[in-house]
Amino acid sequence: MTTETFDWQPAPGTDYTDILFDTFEGIARITINRPHVRNAFRPETLEEVMDALHRARLDPDVGAVILCGAGSEAFCAGGDQKVRGEHGGYKNEAGVNHLNALDLQRMIRTLPMPVVAMVAGWAIGGGNVLHLVCDLTIAADNARFGQTGPRVGSFDAGFGAGLMARTVGLKKAKEIWFLCRQYDAQQALEMGLVNTVVALADLERETVGWCREMLALSPTALRVLKAGFNADTDGLSGIQELAGNATALFYMTEEGQEGRNAFNEKRSPDFGRYPRRP
Numbered sequence: 001m002t003t004e005t006f007d008w009q010p011a012p013g014t015d016y017t018d019i020l021f022d023t024f025e026g027i028a029r030i031t032i033n034r035p036h037v038r039n040a041f042r043p044e045t046l047e048e049v050m051d052a053l054h055r056a057r058l059d060p061d062v063g064a065v066i067l068c069g070a071g072s073e074a075f076c077a078g079g080d081q082k083v084r085g086e087h088g089g090y091k092n093e094a095g096v097n098h099l100n101a102l103d104l105q106r107m108i109r110t111l112p113m114p115v116v117a118m119v120a121g122w123a124i125g126g127g128n129v130l131h132l133v134c135d136l137t138i139a140a141d142n143a144r145f146g147q148t149g150p151r152v153g154s155f156d157a158g159f160g161a162g163l164m165a166r167t168v169g170l171k172k173a174k175e176i177w178f179l180c181r182q183y184d185a186q187q188a189l190e191m192g193l194v195n196t197v198v199a200l201a202d203l204e205r206e207t208v209g210w211c212r213e214m215l216a217l218s219p220t221a222l223r224v225l226k227a228g229f230n231a232d233t234d235g236l237s238g239i240q241e242l243a244g245n246a247t248a249l250f251y252m253t254e255e256g257q258e259g260r261n262a263f264n265e266k267r268s269p270d271f272g273r274y275p276r277r278p
Protein backbone atom coordinates (compact mmCIF):
# COMPACT_ATOMS: atom_id res chain seq x y z
CA MET A 1 0.00 0.00 0.00
CA THR A 2 1.42 3.41 -0.94
CA THR A 3 2.03 5.96 1.78
CA GLU A 4 3.93 8.64 -0.11
CA THR A 5 1.98 11.56 -1.51
CA PHE A 6 3.40 14.06 -3.95
CA ASP A 7 3.07 17.80 -3.80
CA TRP A 8 1.87 18.35 -7.38
CA GLN A 9 1.56 22.04 -8.16
CA PRO A 10 -0.82 23.22 -10.91
CA ALA A 11 1.12 24.95 -13.66
CA PRO A 12 0.40 28.68 -13.48
CA GLY A 13 -1.02 30.59 -16.43
CA THR A 14 -3.08 27.79 -17.94
CA ASP A 15 -6.86 27.51 -18.22
CA TYR A 16 -7.32 24.07 -19.69
CA THR A 17 -10.79 22.51 -19.81
CA ASP A 18 -9.91 18.92 -20.74
CA ILE A 19 -6.62 18.27 -18.98
CA LEU A 20 -4.80 18.94 -15.73
CA PHE A 21 -1.19 20.04 -15.81
CA ASP A 22 0.96 19.85 -12.67
CA THR A 23 4.62 19.76 -11.87
CA PHE A 24 6.67 18.33 -9.02
CA GLU A 25 10.42 17.81 -8.55
CA GLY A 26 11.24 18.26 -12.25
CA ILE A 27 8.35 16.06 -13.42
CA ALA A 28 5.44 17.43 -15.46
CA ARG A 29 2.21 15.45 -15.11
CA ILE A 30 -0.45 15.76 -17.82
CA THR A 31 -3.81 14.21 -16.93
CA ILE A 32 -6.57 13.70 -19.49
CA ASN A 33 -9.53 14.82 -17.43
CA ARG A 34 -12.65 13.47 -19.14
CA PRO A 35 -13.57 10.55 -16.89
CA HIS A 36 -17.25 10.69 -17.96
CA VAL A 37 -16.13 9.24 -21.33
CA ARG A 38 -13.32 7.07 -19.94
CA ASN A 39 -10.91 9.89 -20.83
CA ALA A 40 -11.63 9.65 -24.54
CA PHE A 41 -10.10 12.62 -26.31
CA ARG A 42 -11.66 15.26 -28.52
CA PRO A 43 -9.62 17.70 -30.66
CA GLU A 44 -9.52 20.26 -27.83
CA THR A 45 -8.12 17.63 -25.44
CA LEU A 46 -5.25 16.92 -27.79
CA GLU A 47 -4.58 20.62 -28.41
CA GLU A 48 -4.27 21.08 -24.67
CA VAL A 49 -1.98 18.08 -24.21
CA MET A 50 0.26 19.43 -26.97
CA ASP A 51 0.28 22.88 -25.39
CA ALA A 52 1.26 21.38 -22.04
CA LEU A 53 4.01 19.30 -23.66
CA HIS A 54 5.35 22.45 -25.30
CA ARG A 55 5.40 24.22 -21.94
CA ALA A 56 7.15 21.24 -20.35
CA ARG A 57 9.75 21.30 -23.12
CA LEU A 58 10.51 24.97 -22.54
CA ASP A 59 10.68 24.64 -18.74
CA PRO A 60 14.35 24.14 -17.83
CA ASP A 61 13.32 22.51 -14.55
CA VAL A 62 11.37 19.71 -16.23
CA GLY A 63 13.21 16.53 -17.21
CA ALA A 64 10.43 13.94 -17.49
CA VAL A 65 6.73 13.89 -18.32
CA ILE A 66 4.01 11.62 -16.99
CA LEU A 67 0.89 11.17 -19.12
CA CYS A 68 -2.15 9.69 -17.39
CA GLY A 69 -5.94 9.71 -17.20
CA ALA A 70 -8.14 11.05 -14.43
CA GLY A 71 -9.37 8.45 -11.98
CA SER A 72 -8.64 4.75 -11.92
CA GLU A 73 -11.18 3.59 -14.54
CA ALA A 74 -9.29 4.63 -17.65
CA PHE A 75 -6.04 5.94 -19.01
CA CYS A 76 -7.78 6.81 -22.29
CA ALA A 77 -10.53 5.30 -24.47
CA GLY A 78 -9.23 6.85 -27.70
CA GLY A 79 -11.10 9.24 -29.93
CA ASP A 80 -14.41 10.55 -28.60
CA GLN A 81 -16.94 8.81 -30.84
CA LYS A 82 -19.58 11.35 -29.87
CA VAL A 83 -17.73 14.09 -31.78
CA ARG A 84 -16.55 11.95 -34.67
CA GLY A 85 -17.81 13.64 -37.82
CA GLU A 86 -18.48 12.59 -41.39
CA HIS A 87 -15.68 14.60 -42.96
CA GLY A 88 -12.55 12.70 -42.05
CA GLY A 89 -12.01 13.59 -38.43
CA TYR A 90 -13.21 14.54 -34.99
CA LYS A 91 -15.10 17.82 -34.77
CA ASN A 92 -13.97 20.55 -32.43
CA GLU A 93 -16.43 23.05 -30.94
CA ALA A 94 -16.08 25.25 -34.03
CA GLY A 95 -17.12 22.30 -36.22
CA VAL A 96 -13.71 21.81 -37.80
CA ASN A 97 -12.59 18.21 -38.35
CA HIS A 98 -9.27 17.07 -36.92
CA LEU A 99 -7.07 13.99 -36.80
CA ASN A 100 -4.71 15.65 -34.37
CA ALA A 101 -3.92 12.49 -32.39
CA LEU A 102 -1.32 11.98 -35.10
CA ASP A 103 0.27 15.37 -34.32
CA LEU A 104 0.40 14.44 -30.65
CA GLN A 105 1.99 11.07 -31.39
CA ARG A 106 4.81 12.79 -33.28
CA MET A 107 5.21 15.40 -30.57
CA ILE A 108 5.63 12.78 -27.86
CA ARG A 109 8.25 11.00 -29.93
CA THR A 110 10.21 14.20 -30.56
CA LEU A 111 9.97 15.60 -27.04
CA PRO A 112 13.62 15.65 -25.94
CA MET A 113 12.97 13.96 -22.61
CA PRO A 114 11.31 10.73 -21.47
CA VAL A 115 7.51 10.57 -21.54
CA VAL A 116 6.09 7.93 -19.21
CA ALA A 117 2.53 6.65 -19.58
CA MET A 118 0.94 5.87 -16.23
CA VAL A 119 -1.91 3.53 -17.09
CA ALA A 120 -4.77 2.68 -14.76
CA GLY A 121 -7.83 1.04 -16.26
CA TRP A 122 -8.63 1.11 -19.94
CA ALA A 123 -6.08 1.96 -22.65
CA ILE A 124 -8.24 1.31 -25.66
CA GLY A 125 -8.23 2.36 -29.32
CA GLY A 126 -6.30 5.60 -29.75
CA GLY A 127 -5.64 5.38 -25.99
CA ASN A 128 -3.66 2.19 -26.51
CA VAL A 129 -1.63 3.89 -29.25
CA LEU A 130 -1.13 6.91 -27.01
CA HIS A 131 0.70 4.94 -24.32
CA LEU A 132 2.49 2.95 -27.03
CA VAL A 133 4.15 6.09 -28.41
CA CYS A 134 5.30 7.09 -24.92
CA ASP A 135 8.81 5.99 -23.99
CA LEU A 136 7.81 3.84 -21.04
CA THR A 137 4.51 2.47 -19.72
CA ILE A 138 3.86 1.72 -16.07
CA ALA A 139 0.60 -0.21 -15.73
CA ALA A 140 -1.64 -0.76 -12.76
CA ASP A 141 -2.93 -4.27 -12.21
CA ASN A 142 -6.40 -3.13 -13.33
CA ALA A 143 -5.14 -1.93 -16.71
CA ARG A 144 -6.69 -3.37 -19.86
CA PHE A 145 -5.42 -2.83 -23.37
CA GLY A 146 -6.72 -3.28 -26.89
CA GLN A 147 -7.65 -1.86 -30.26
CA THR A 148 -11.24 -1.41 -31.40
CA GLY A 149 -10.71 0.28 -34.75
CA PRO A 150 -11.97 -2.46 -37.07
CA ARG A 151 -15.04 -2.74 -34.82
CA VAL A 152 -15.89 0.96 -34.68
CA GLY A 153 -14.85 1.85 -38.21
CA SER A 154 -11.37 3.23 -37.64
CA PHE A 155 -7.72 2.25 -37.86
CA ASP A 156 -4.29 3.65 -37.11
CA ALA A 157 -2.05 2.14 -39.75
CA GLY A 158 0.82 4.47 -38.81
CA PHE A 159 2.47 4.15 -35.40
CA GLY A 160 -0.59 2.23 -34.26
CA ALA A 161 0.32 -0.65 -36.55
CA GLY A 162 4.02 -0.18 -37.31
CA LEU A 163 5.25 0.74 -33.85
CA MET A 164 2.98 -1.89 -32.34
CA ALA A 165 4.66 -4.50 -34.53
CA ARG A 166 8.11 -3.28 -33.51
CA THR A 167 7.06 -3.39 -29.87
CA VAL A 168 5.20 -6.69 -29.52
CA GLY A 169 6.17 -8.46 -32.74
CA LEU A 170 4.39 -8.64 -36.08
CA LYS A 171 2.14 -11.63 -35.40
CA LYS A 172 0.96 -10.27 -32.05
CA ALA A 173 0.38 -6.80 -33.49
CA LYS A 174 -1.79 -8.27 -36.23
CA GLU A 175 -3.70 -10.29 -33.64
CA ILE A 176 -4.31 -7.14 -31.59
CA TRP A 177 -5.65 -5.22 -34.59
CA PHE A 178 -7.36 -7.99 -36.56
CA LEU A 179 -9.26 -9.53 -33.63
CA CYS A 180 -9.87 -6.47 -31.41
CA ARG A 181 -9.40 -8.53 -28.24
CA GLN A 182 -8.68 -7.04 -24.84
CA TYR A 183 -5.58 -7.92 -22.82
CA ASP A 184 -5.01 -7.60 -19.10
CA ALA A 185 -1.95 -6.00 -17.55
CA GLN A 186 -0.10 -9.29 -17.10
CA GLN A 187 -0.65 -10.24 -20.75
CA ALA A 188 0.52 -6.77 -21.80
CA LEU A 189 3.68 -7.25 -19.75
CA GLU A 190 4.33 -10.66 -21.28
CA MET A 191 4.06 -9.27 -24.82
CA GLY A 192 6.33 -6.30 -24.05
CA LEU A 193 3.60 -3.69 -24.39
CA VAL A 194 4.29 -2.30 -20.90
CA ASN A 195 7.41 -2.06 -18.77
CA THR A 196 6.02 -3.17 -15.43
CA VAL A 197 2.79 -3.88 -13.59
CA VAL A 198 2.14 -2.71 -10.05
CA ALA A 199 -0.79 -2.62 -7.67
CA LEU A 200 -3.13 0.25 -8.48
CA ALA A 201 -2.39 1.80 -5.08
CA ASP A 202 1.32 1.88 -5.93
CA LEU A 203 0.98 3.21 -9.47
CA GLU A 204 1.93 6.84 -8.92
CA ARG A 205 4.71 6.07 -6.45
CA GLU A 206 6.24 3.59 -8.88
CA THR A 207 5.91 5.97 -11.83
CA VAL A 208 7.42 8.89 -9.93
CA GLY A 209 10.19 6.52 -8.80
CA TRP A 210 11.07 5.66 -12.40
CA CYS A 211 11.07 9.38 -13.27
CA ARG A 212 13.31 10.19 -10.32
CA GLU A 213 15.80 7.54 -11.47
CA MET A 214 15.90 9.10 -14.94
CA LEU A 215 16.14 12.64 -13.55
CA ALA A 216 19.35 11.60 -11.78
CA LEU A 217 20.93 10.66 -15.13
CA SER A 218 22.48 12.75 -17.91
CA PRO A 219 19.68 14.62 -19.72
CA THR A 220 21.76 14.79 -22.89
CA ALA A 221 22.40 11.05 -22.86
CA LEU A 222 18.69 10.32 -22.42
CA ARG A 223 17.77 12.87 -25.09
CA VAL A 224 20.11 11.46 -27.72
CA LEU A 225 19.22 7.87 -26.83
CA LYS A 226 15.53 8.67 -27.29
CA ALA A 227 16.22 10.15 -30.70
CA GLY A 228 18.36 7.13 -31.55
CA PHE A 229 15.65 4.65 -30.53
CA ASN A 230 13.17 6.46 -32.81
CA ALA A 231 15.45 7.29 -35.73
CA ASP A 232 15.02 4.28 -37.99
CA THR A 233 11.28 3.96 -37.32
CA ASP A 234 10.76 7.63 -38.13
CA GLY A 235 12.81 7.63 -41.31
CA LEU A 236 14.40 10.88 -42.43
CA SER A 237 12.52 12.89 -39.81
CA GLY A 238 13.92 10.51 -37.18
CA ILE A 239 17.41 11.09 -38.52
CA GLN A 240 16.65 14.82 -38.50
CA GLU A 241 15.83 14.62 -34.80
CA LEU A 242 18.99 12.64 -34.03
CA ALA A 243 21.11 14.91 -36.22
CA GLY A 244 19.67 18.01 -34.54
CA ASN A 245 21.20 16.80 -31.31
CA ALA A 246 24.56 16.47 -33.02
CA THR A 247 24.22 20.04 -34.30
CA ALA A 248 23.32 21.35 -30.84
CA LEU A 249 26.37 19.62 -29.33
CA PHE A 250 28.60 20.89 -32.17
CA TYR A 251 27.41 24.46 -31.52
CA MET A 252 28.75 24.06 -27.98
CA THR A 253 32.28 23.30 -29.20
CA GLU A 254 35.06 25.83 -29.94
CA GLU A 255 35.32 24.35 -33.43
CA GLY A 256 31.68 25.11 -34.14
CA GLN A 257 31.96 28.56 -32.63
CA GLU A 258 35.09 29.35 -34.69
CA GLY A 259 32.93 29.31 -37.84
CA ARG A 260 30.43 31.72 -36.31
CA ASN A 261 33.17 33.97 -34.92
CA ALA A 262 35.05 34.11 -38.24
CA PHE A 263 31.87 35.13 -40.08
CA ASN A 264 31.01 37.83 -37.55
CA GLU A 265 34.64 39.08 -37.48
CA LYS A 266 34.81 39.10 -41.30
CA ARG A 267 37.86 36.80 -41.48
CA SER A 268 38.60 33.32 -42.77
CA PRO A 269 37.88 30.57 -40.24
CA ASP A 270 40.90 28.79 -38.74
CA PHE A 271 39.73 25.21 -38.37
CA GLY A 272 43.37 23.97 -38.44
CA ARG A 273 43.46 24.19 -34.66
CA TYR A 274 40.88 21.42 -34.33
CA PRO A 275 42.08 17.82 -34.63
CA ARG A 276 40.74 15.20 -37.02
CA ARG A 277 40.00 12.44 -34.56
CA PRO A 278 40.39 8.76 -35.51
Ligand SMILES: CC(C)(COP(=O)(O)OP(=O)(O)OC[C@H]1O[C@@H](n2cnc3c(N)ncnc32)[C@H](O)[C@@H]1OP(=O)(O)O)[C@@H](O)C(=O)NCCC(=O)NCCSC(=O)CCC(=O)c1ccccc1C(=O)O
Nearest residue numbers: 037038040077078079080081099100101125126148154156
Ligand atom coordinates in the same frame (compact mmCIF):
# COMPACT_ATOMS: atom_id res chain seq x y z
C1 LIG B 1 -13.42 1.90 -22.82
C2 LIG B 1 -14.54 0.89 -22.63
C3 LIG B 1 -14.02 -0.53 -22.85
C4 LIG B 1 -15.04 1.06 -21.18
O1 LIG B 1 -16.12 0.20 -20.92
P1 LIG B 1 -16.96 0.43 -19.56
O2 LIG B 1 -16.02 0.55 -18.41
O3 LIG B 1 -17.97 -0.67 -19.53
O4 LIG B 1 -17.63 1.84 -19.68
P2 LIG B 1 -18.78 2.32 -20.68
O5 LIG B 1 -20.07 2.26 -20.00
O6 LIG B 1 -18.66 1.65 -22.01
O7 LIG B 1 -18.32 3.84 -20.90
C5 LIG B 1 -18.58 4.82 -19.93
C6 LIG B 1 -18.98 6.09 -20.65
O8 LIG B 1 -17.88 6.51 -21.44
C7 LIG B 1 -18.30 6.63 -22.80
N1 LIG B 1 -17.17 6.33 -23.68
C8 LIG B 1 -16.27 5.38 -23.53
N2 LIG B 1 -15.41 5.41 -24.54
C9 LIG B 1 -15.78 6.41 -25.35
C10 LIG B 1 -15.28 6.94 -26.56
N3 LIG B 1 -14.18 6.46 -27.16
N4 LIG B 1 -15.92 7.96 -27.12
C11 LIG B 1 -17.01 8.49 -26.55
N5 LIG B 1 -17.55 8.04 -25.39
C12 LIG B 1 -16.93 7.01 -24.81
C13 LIG B 1 -19.42 5.64 -22.94
O9 LIG B 1 -20.23 5.95 -24.07
C14 LIG B 1 -20.14 5.83 -21.62
O10 LIG B 1 -20.89 7.03 -21.63
P3 LIG B 1 -22.48 6.98 -21.72
O11 LIG B 1 -22.91 8.40 -21.58
O12 LIG B 1 -22.92 6.10 -20.58
O13 LIG B 1 -22.79 6.39 -23.05
C15 LIG B 1 -15.71 1.13 -23.60
O14 LIG B 1 -16.36 2.34 -23.23
C16 LIG B 1 -15.29 1.24 -25.01
O15 LIG B 1 -15.07 0.24 -25.67
N6 LIG B 1 -15.18 2.46 -25.52
C17 LIG B 1 -14.94 2.74 -26.93
C18 LIG B 1 -13.47 2.59 -27.26
C19 LIG B 1 -13.27 2.98 -28.71
O16 LIG B 1 -13.77 2.35 -29.58
N7 LIG B 1 -12.51 4.06 -28.92
C20 LIG B 1 -12.33 4.66 -30.21
C21 LIG B 1 -11.34 3.88 -31.04
S1 LIG B 1 -10.98 4.69 -32.56
C22 LIG B 1 -9.80 5.82 -32.08
O17 LIG B 1 -9.48 5.98 -30.96
C23 LIG B 1 -9.16 6.55 -33.20
C24 LIG B 1 -8.64 7.89 -32.81
C25 LIG B 1 -7.22 8.17 -33.24
O18 LIG B 1 -6.41 8.28 -32.37
C26 LIG B 1 -6.79 8.30 -34.62
C27 LIG B 1 -6.46 7.17 -35.32
C28 LIG B 1 -6.00 7.26 -36.61
C29 LIG B 1 -5.88 8.49 -37.21
C30 LIG B 1 -6.19 9.65 -36.50
C31 LIG B 1 -6.70 9.55 -35.21
C32 LIG B 1 -7.10 10.79 -34.52
O19 LIG B 1 -6.47 11.86 -34.77
O20 LIG B 1 -8.04 10.79 -33.75
